[in-house]
Amino acid sequence: MAVGHRYRTKPIECWQKAKELRLNHYKQIVSAKEDGKLMVTGGAETPQPLLAGLGEFAFLAGEPYGATIGSQPEVSQECGEVAESRGFARDLCGYMRNYWGSMYLDRFFYGGPFPRPDFCFQLHFCDSHAKWFQVVAEHYGVPYFSLDYPVLGRHERNDTRRDYLAGQMLDFIDWAQKITGRGYDDEKMIEACRNEFQSSSLWGEVMLENRNIPAPLDQKSIFSLYIIAVLMRDAKESVDFNRLMLDEVRSRVADGIAALPDERCRLVDDSPPPWYFLRLYRHMEKYGVVVVASSYSILLAGAVSEGSDGRWARALSPEEQGMPMKSREDACRALAQFYMDRHIFDTFFTGEAKARIHSRIVREWQAEGLIIHQNRGCEGISLGSSEARLQLLKEGIPVIAYEGNMADKREFDETQVMDRIEAFAESLNLTKLAD
DSSP: OOOOOOOOOOOOOTTTHHHHHHHHHHHHHHHTTTTTTTEEOOOSSSTTTTHHSSSEEEEHHHHHHHHHHSSSHHHHHHHHHHHTTTOOOTTSSSHHHHHHHHHTTOTTSSSSSSSOOOOOEEEETTHHHHHHHHHHHHHHTTEEEEEEEOSSSSSTTTHHHHHHHHHHHHHHHHHHHHHHHOOOOOHHHHHHHHHHHHHHHHHHHHHHHTTTOOSSHHHHHHHHHHHHHHHHTTTTHHHHHHHHHHHHHHHHHHTBOOSTTTEEEEEESOOOOGGGGGGHHHHTTTTEEEEEEEHHHHHOOEEEEEEEEEEEEOOOOOTTTTOOOOOOHHHHHHHHHHHHTOOOGGOOOOOOHHHHHHHHHHHTTTTTTEEEEEEEEETHHHHTTTHHHHHHHTTTTOOOEEETTOOOGGGHHHHHHHHHHHHEEEEEEETOOOO
């Protein structure tokens, strides 16, 4: 058990910049057609660099948008009920139902009508996602292209999987030129690939710095900062922001600046939180608990690789690994390899992979336990979570699990969850700090 100390703390300097970038991103979506940009929608994991070769575009990523709606329970409930009235089951992805409801209402969260896409583009790796944007494409009567992510073990038949995905990327480029009537600039696509590699690697480094004691960042704040590398990782703005963020967090580590001045226990969690109840993290702080990471906050926006000491380290770009990008074909192979190497996809497939990654994060981030959100709003993240819990308990790692839904408050019992958190804190011999 970590010993309680009184650390120095101060606000995050990059906070306002993150808010400005995020708001500007959605403003560009609203004005995309007026500005002569392509308007495209799909999942946040879709390889956006492939769009850059077509010229200026705005991309509405479904999951962050669904999470934003989920943070407002009244709006989320209305959107969910509209989707359900169309015959969609309540146990489908919470983000997807919020997105669909907003679309059917023709009401964009950031003002005005829901932005009509020129086409939909999706990387299909989750049960819901290919169908998610098929429904959108059919609703608007627009074209749709879905990349099939090859699901196998991390390094199983790696070259075959990479070439399969790269071939689909090349097919997409040909398809997109035909349906838009636009030419394609390979250099812009290659530049966007480099931006994604750098942005993801930089965010991975930010999260690696959070292994420090005291943690310079807390999970609630991280969720407001990592989103830049999710929304616009193909853009230079994301690279620049994450470089600033890395400089700041390294400075906080050097100066002993903590996210929580009374840090005395470190936990990690496993998935998106209930976005309407982020007070969960603030309540834990009353016990001196700081949540320092999750597979979601490290790996959705970031990339890491195996370091020489056996711990995660800075992710090497495909070019650094000997894959030059001198042509469109080179770039697609490099981009496909980058996606093959991303750990985030592993967490969607088996309980064994989940347990391995969660156990690693607990150890490397020097945490005392794991919080599992048995998230009814995401089939992929919840798949195998109970099996992962049992494995972690066998390893002697304390685990608390609570039921909820990341984007639908109707599935959440606040009193029950708070009682479980308090009981877990007591099991770790923690008492509430004096006010």
